[in-house]
Amino acid sequence: MANFSLNAIRCQHPSLDEKETSMSTDNAKKLRVPGLIVALAAASLALTGCFGGGGNADDSESTKGPQPESSSSNEGGSLGTPPETEEEEFKNPETQSAFDITVGTCIANLEDLGTGTEVMDVPIVPCTQPHAYEVFYEYNVADASTYPGETVISDEAEKQCTGPEFTNFIGHDWNNTALGVTWFYPTMQSWGTGDRVVSCMVYEEGADTGNPTTGSLAGSMK
DSSP: OOOOEEEEEOSSSOOOOOOOOOOSOTTOEEEOOOOOOOOTTOSOOOEEOOOOOOOOHHHHHHTOOOOOOTTOOOTTSOOOOOOOOOOOOOOOOEEEETTSOOTTOEEOOOTTOOTTEEESEEEEEOTTSOBSEEEEEEEEOOOOSSOOOHHHHHHHHHHHHTSHHHHHHHSSOGGGOOOEEEEEEOOHHHHTTTOOEEEEEEEETTTTTTOOBOSOOTTOOO
């Protein structure tokens, strides 16, 4: 099992809040939303999610065939079964272990989790539904016998989450984006259990406070 911390990047100076709280369980992830870093003139950054997607209701409606009357005997041959409407069913957020999120996972929100909060579960939804965060990249921290420390991990995460992988996912580089990034990373407790994964997430401003994102931010050029 792995523990993670959430780190947010938004405004211009990479000042990181080192405050954190500790939980007794070794199975929890630590949530951190410290300092913010802004990309050039961008006023804020954002994070969104992409998980599974259902069909498009508008498209399915346009392909809906004529409905035969139920009382018809259809003598001389069947009219056939009209295409079913593939309306997407709204899904409530599903609780998933914070250690099981992967690239493409969309997280509904984390607004109820404060800085330094350790979490075991996160609410996930399909990317086609309103959400706050989208996991777009993961990597492993270099292995070491002792925990390298949050500052070292966070500094590397900042580079990784705003580097080429961000550019490849969004469509242009970090210096030209209005989006934000944040990440889950190993804590000292989770490091002792073998956790090395950092999960980079992207989001839009206000996505977890009343203005959620719908759809993946992949290729959005935002």
